Amino acid sequence: MDFLSINTRFMDDVVNELQLKIERLENEINFKNGLISILSHDSKELFGTFLFLIEELEQKNISEEDFFTLLPQVKNDAKKNLQTVQDSIAWLKTQYGEFKIKPVKIRVMDLFHYLEERYAAQLKEKNINFYFKGDPNTFVTSDRILLEYILDKIFNNAAKYSLPGQDVYLQVITEDDQVVLSVTDFGTGMNEKYLSGIYTYNIPIFLGTSGEKGVGLSLKIVKNFISLLHGNIQIISAENKGTTVSIFLSKFIE
Incomplete structure (x- = not known):
């Protein structure tokens, strides 16, 4: 050469x-x-x-x-x-000062219980059934604060857009050196034409099934936090059928 x-x-x-x-x-x-x-x-x-x-x-x-x-x-x-x-x-x-990822070993089932407890009142009010799928002994090494925030916002949307009596799942799948955490609901879902702009400010704001309001900011921050964890996010949704939000995380981060 x-x-x-x-x-x-x-x-x-x-x-x-x-x-x-x-x-x-x-x-x-x-x-x-x-x-x-x-x-x-x-x-x-x-x-x-x-x-x-x-x-x-x-x-x-x-x-x-x-x-x-x-x-x-x-x-x-x-x-x-x-x-x-x-x-x-x-x-x-996460943008200013000396913010650093603090990896700790987290049992995924503990994340399920965290969401279950945090949203107990809302789950009861809407009569939503919340289930765990996968191996309850699965662990992921990640930053607890960021990961809890990510799942909190994803689950908040799942509960917000679910109709009374519907189910929501937190599922964990282990793939080689990855852990995939998915929150699935069977609520109002989203038209495919809105998915491409879901992380922008051009997408309309939808009310929850009980009139809950939001500003569409949470998913933008969620995506930012997932990138800090060197992970990826995938959203699959169909109008009136529901939504699955999956986050792909390495089993170990430095």
Whole structure:
């Protein structure tokens, strides 16, 4: 191989590496811009609505009865706004300072019990049956905080879009040096045309089967956290049939 060929190959590698870095930076900038947009819009909407109601009450344009009738909606909006802030803080902690992955050995069945306990009230309210599939003695070495957050957000969507009385599964499959964790529901599902944009800010926000609200931020952060764990995510969904979200993790991370 002559010098020119070696130099050309080297330049191609440099260009490819630069393109990947540019793509990562563009994704990060888009994510941050979307995050700022969501936070500013939701905060303005929430406080604007609350201020409007107070002023209308003070000017006696609405009765106290009407005011308190509207408060549950304000409460729901406040909960949505708070969740957005909490998700943002969780992501920011991984972007600044000396954040490092802290691998620990985690029993997958413990993750199932974590979700089962955390969502006990919601599961009972919707009469959702939550089951575990796979070997209960399977372990994965990962960062517990990130992994619990990832499964929490995935399961939250599964419960949100499930109809009362339906089933949700957490399944574990071991493939060579990988552990695959899947959350499957049989709820409203999603039309295929929306799947390609699920990690962007162009996808519409869907209400849960009990009117639960969200801002579509969680899955974007989930994808970011999975990349920190050097894993991958796959979403398979069909409208009115349900959704399966799978995360592919190495058995061991450094």
